[in-house]
Amino acid sequence: MNQDQIEGTATDLTGKVKETIGNATGDTETQNAGVADQLSGKVQKTIGDTKETVAAAAAPLADKARKFANDRPWTAAALAGVVGLAILNTLRGKKSA
Incomplete structure (x- = not known):
């Protein structure tokens, strides 16, 4: 569970x-603040759930990339160079060959 x-x-x-207190006292402002807090909390929890899901899905890919780089260092370096040049050409507005 993350923060x-x-x-x-x-x-x-x-x-x-807050909503319960607002209902019990008839204070609609407190009741509405409670509903708003609940919504905010649910959104934040959903963001946390999404972070957990992405982290779980990305971990195996990172492990595979690390293993590939350890097994084939020259190929990994060449691949990184090609990707870097493609990014530079894209940022400069040139088409990659």
């Missing part, structure tokens, strides 16, 4: 408490 997930859950729970 965004923890903070999102805490904000959501705080919002639920």
Whole structure:
């Protein structure tokens, strides 16, 4: 669980408490603030969930790239050079050959 997930859950729970207090006291401002906090917390938690998913999906790719570079250092260096030149040409507005 990452920081965004923890903070999102805490904000959501705080919002639920505010909404409940607002309902009990008839204070619509507190009730609305609680609903807003819940929404904010859910969005933050979703961002944290997305970060976790991306990290889990990227880890195997990074491991494969590291293994490729260790097994074939010259090929990896040449590939990095070609990609670097393609990026430079793109940034300068030239077409790569």
